[in-house]
Amino acid sequence: MSNEALHGHPEVVTTHDVHHDEHHVHHHKETFITKYVFSQDHKMIAKQFLITGMIWAVIGGLMSVLFRLQLGYPDQTFPWLEDILGRWAKGGKISAENYYALVTMHGTVLVFFVLTGGLSGTFANFLIPLQIGARDMASPFMNMLSYWFFFGGSIVMISSLFIQTGPFSGGWTAYPPLSALGDASPGSKTGMDLWITAMAMFVVSSLLGGLNYISTVLNMRTKGMSMTRMPLTMWALFFTAVLGVLSFPVLLSGFILLLFDRHGGTSFYLSDIYIAATKTALPNEGGSAILFQHLFWFLGHPEVYIILLPAMGMASEIISINARKPIFGYMAMVGSMFAITILAFLVWAHHMFVTGLNPFLGSVFVLLTLLIAVPSAIKVFNWLTTIWKANIKFTPGMMFALGFVSLFISGGLTGIFLGNSTLDIHLHDTYFVIAHFHIVMGVSAFFGMFAGIYHWFPKMYGRFMNNTMAYIHFWVTLAGAYLIFWPMHYEGLAGMPRRYLDYTGWESFKQFAELNKFISTVAIIVFAVQLLFIFNFFYSIFKGRKLTKPNPWGATTLEWTTPIRPGHGNWPGEIPEVHRWAYDYSKDGRDFIPQTEPIGPNESHH
Amino acid sequence: MTTTGILLLAILILGFLITFQIAKASEYVSVLKGEKKAFEQNNRINAFLMVVFLVLGLIGVWWCNKALYPKTLMPYPAASEHGKNIDTMLMITIAITGIVFLITQILLFWFAYKYQHSEKRQAFFYPHNNKLEVLWTTVPAIALCILVGFGLFYWFRMTGEAPADAMQVEITGKQFGWIYRYPGKDGEFGKKYYRNIDEATGNQLGLIWRDTTIIKKDRHNNPVGEAKLKADPQGFDDLVDNTAMYLVKGKAVKLIINSRDVIHDVGLSHFRLKMDAVPGTPTTMWFTPQYTTDEMKKITNNPKFEYEISCDQMCGNSHYAMRGIIKVVTPEEFILWKAKQKPAYALAFPETVATLAQPAAPVADSAASTQRHP
Structure with missing residues (x-):
């Protein structure tokens, strides 16, 4: 492997690199296209992912504001909505068709395009080479392709919003037969074909990226950077990539079979169907609609951890830095992430307890699902011990990391309800589920992402983001997230089903009208505060307070040994050598000891 | 755009501008004051807010429970025996996770709050402690084993075989409503075939009432074979109804759940149960109703109370309105109700009811629906 080439003869390699860099600086004037558009620099690709992800987040968030308007005020019309949205809000009201299109797109966009593409894409690209000490990814070209497939998928997904029959509207899980039959739902006509195309491109992007992250972490670590000296962000992003590479192809295969059912006349998922709208009995016999759910959730559950692990890794790193204290139980943190990665593949059927799954099989999945709470508990207790007797600096990154832990606890505990089939049979597909997954993988992953953005923004742009706006952003979002999702648990305990746009016709669920209004109002406020964050981000790129020293947080890791604005290749001279783990904070009376510092003769051993 | 829209937008923009100005000003102030001093002040404020958030949050949790608990199902007893087990399980889980x-x-x-930054102190270098880590691996593992144990105990009770004397009701989901079917006097459901569905003649489930030959067509409407169906007399006395499902208090019922088009879900929140309706794959679920609808009206103090069936699986644009009703009645009321019902066959062919004993003559029209092209 290239370890030999990288580590065996560092002199040879680095001389070459130095030459290369000088060459770079003096002779290759990069054009706008190669620097900002078809860039192969991992840092620029990371920024492309981040900004595309932010645009998607605004679109996805705006969708939720629109359908929250309908949920909060089902009996009112908003004529000004029609002025802005045209046929999406005829007469100032979101129709059922558009409501379902909005919830479907909201889910798809946020789960895949923001919290997978935007989160992993940004931070795996940005941090992996910088934190392991590499000049770029294993294959910068593949990395560039990964972004452009993501971009292409985004364009196709966006375009589906503008077609005659509307975008796909059968829920982000796209269960057939609903997603297979255009006669059963107008959104399942062309909209679904575009949805599948966009998702296929997204899977390709995710695989190109994931393979790159894995090979970079395994092969391109600098001298002295053994796997167990890597910061936890690296472990988290590495496990994330492994999860993605092993599970996304299964999702793609499920989509391909769905395409065959839609256009090829096959019956993988279809059987015994009579469509009342066209008074037709379909020719398909012998398929199983449940097969798709197995294929979908075989990705779908690991996907939850694809979203969460990067947030966990970044929170671990940021908490340790700002607590000025080593992360407690480094090996236990790595071990628990490994356990989560393995178990993530063995729990998918807990989404299917009420599909008629064999009860014995269900019981196996109950056991495995609740087992995954053990590594999660270890992580929480380790974070708590990390801030015990610490010396905490409340930087915006730190606050979001602490918020992440709080939300992860709250949302994780309700997972223990839903993973238990006995309770799931009552709570499945109610607002309890909405509350659970929005807290544990929606908002908490967002908090991990915000923590990462505030923390590494100085490395990305050589400037700080504005602190006051950041603090407002944090407190309003944290309080807002709890105000929105905490009461939803009670709606779930009343059995209130998800994906209803109007509950006024239901004797059992209409008592929550006031609460729905309240939730919608808070959601709008929280969304507005996210716009403040977006403003802060772009404003600070150009006008933020400038960095005066390369290591503003006093961190030990390698990315802070690069110049304030590193060029392509990251280090102007040799890649630094690593002599210790990443968490020597407050050791032997010193505030921090960088990874690049050799172990001193009198240093205490831990 | 209306005035409200403009007003809202104006307020929003104004809010942004003010926040932005304050944010910029505070940055300048921090430069004037010195970075260190500004940092210390911010740190103190945020540390204090952490405790404020904790206290307000806990008060909020208590207050939210007080306001919303009465609106859930929890103040009232579950309407089925299974539901009572589920409520017990819920309480055990709330207790453990709550702590x-x-x-x-x-x-x-x-x-x-406590360990906020101070110049006088240094953080405690504490990288690991194996005893602690083993402790918080085993304690959660034991707690979860307890939850798994209780959970599976109840789970197998609920999903086990229905009692032998349970009454059977078939419930079929369609876009967007429910079809209920009861076996007639013979206690058996008649056979059905989905290509035999013909709503125009009142055969919404595709029961096989006549000897029929159905020409199978592929999606391009080309014939690809035929299905010879033999009339099933067991289906002649089946009751098919769309208005409500009638169940008997204290009598176990086994639901046979089907779907005619996409996946639906029979959501019975008062009984604490639900089960998907999957086209092509029948599922089942059994339970014993504990209270009649009238009793439940008194218990919940709501004269409009109904046992509602909510579709809990996204099934299309009217998913939110796919409402069914269960009427739980006393055994006497059930007998009275059943006596008034006419079998679907009798409703479809009033003239042949008299000669029910003989197999009816084949009618070519019954396959007509399948010959139409979309």
Whole structure:
């Protein structure tokens, strides 16, 4: 492997690199296209992912504001909505068709395009080479392709919003037969074909990226950077990539079979169907609609951890830095992430307890699902011990990391309800589920992402983001997230089903009208505060307070040994050598000891 | 755009501008004051807010429970025996997770406040402790084993075989409503075939009432074979109804759940149960109703109370309105109700009811629906 080439003869390699860099600086004037558009620099690709992800987040968030308007005020019309949205809000009201299109797109966009593409894409690209000490990814070209497939998928997904029959509207899980039959739902006509195309491109992007992250972490670590000296962000992003590479192809295969059912006349998922709208009995016999759910959730559950692990890794790193204290139980943190990665593949059927799954099989999945709470508990207790007797600096990154832990606890505990089939049979597909997954993988992953953005923004742009706006952003979002999702648990305990746009016709669920209004109002406020964050981000790129020293947080890791604005290749001279783990904070009376510092003769051993 | 829209937009923009100006000003102030001093002040404020958030949050949790608990199903007894088990399980889980929630959240925000930065102190270098780590691996593992144990005990009770004397009701989901079917006097459901569905002649389930030959067509409407169906007399006395499902208090019922088009879900929140309706794959679920609808009206103090069936699986644009009703009645009321019902066959062919004993003559029209092209 290239370890030999990288580590065996560092002199040879680095001389070459130095030459290369000088060459770079003096002779290759990069054009706008190669620097900002078809860039192969991992840092620029990371920024492309981040900004595309932010645009998607605004679109996805705006969708939720629109359908929250309908949920909060089902009996009112908003004529000004029609002025802005045209046929999406005829007469100032979101129709059922558009409501379902909005919830479907909201889910798809946020789960895949923001919290997978935007989160992993940004931070795996940005941090992996910088934190392991590499000049770029294993294959910068593949990395560039990964972004452009993501971009292409985004364009196709966006375009589906503008077609005659509307975008796909059968829920982000796209269960057939609903997603297979255009006669059963107008959104399942062309909209679904575009949805599948966009998702296929997204899977390709995710695989190109994931393979790159894995090979970079395994092969391109600098001298002295053994796997167990890597910061936890690296472990988290590495496990994330492994999860993605092993599970996304299964999702793609499920989509391909769905395409065959839609256009090829096959019956993988279809059987015994009579469509009342066209008074037709379909020719398909012998398929199983449940097969798709197995294929979908075989990705779908690991996907939850694809979203969460990067947030966990970044929170671990940021908490340790700002607590000025080593992360407690480094090996236990790595071990628990490994356990989560393995178990993530063995729990998918807990989404299917009420599909008629064999009860014995269900019981196996109950056991495995609740087992995954053990590594999660270890992580929480380790974070708590990390801030015990610490010396905490409340930087915006730190606050979001602490918020992440709080939300992860709250949302994780309700997972223990839903993973238990006995309770799931009552709570499945109610607002309890909405509350659970929005807290544990929606908002908490967002908090991990915000923590990462505030923390590494100085490395990305050589400037700080504005602190006051950041603090407002944090407190309003944290309080807002709890105000929105905490009461939803009670709606779930009343059995209130998800994906209803109007509950006024239901004797059992209409008592929550006031609460729905309240939730919608808070959601709008929280969304507005996210716009403040977006403003802060772009404003600070150009006008933020400038960095005066390369290591503003006093961190030990390698990315802070690069110049304030590193060029392509990251280090102007040799890649630094690593002599210790990443968490020597407050050791032997010193505030921090960088990874690049050799172990001193009198240093205490831990 | 109307005035409200413009007004809202104006307020929003104004809010932004003010926030932005304050944010910019505070940055200048921090430069004037010195970065260190500004940092210390911010740190103190945020550490204090952590505790404020914790206290307000815990009060909020209590207050939210007080306001919303009465609106859930929990103040009333579950309407089925299974539901009572589920409520017990819910309480056990709330107790265990509630304790963990309180401990961890209090520690998190309290530590954040207590260990805020101070120049006088240095953080405690504490990288690991194997004893502690083993402790918080085993304690959660034991707690979860308890939850798994209780959970599976109840799970197997609920999903086990229905009692032998359970009455059977078939419920079929369609876009967007429910079809209920009861076996007639013979206690058996008649056979059905989905290509035999013909709503125009009142055969919404595709029961095989006549000897029929159905020409199978592929999606391009080309014939690809035929299905010879033999009339099933067991289906002649089946009751098919769309208005409500009638169940008997204290009598176990086994639901046979089907779907005619996409996946639906029979959601019975008062009984604490639900099960998907999957086209092509029948599922089942059994339970014993404990209270009649009238009794439940008194228990919930709501004269409009109904046992509602909510579709809990996204099934299309009218998913939110796919409402069914279960009427739980006394055995006497059930007999009276059943006596008034006419079998679907009798409703479809009133003239042949008299000669029910003989197999009816084949009618070519019954296959007509399948010959139409979309």
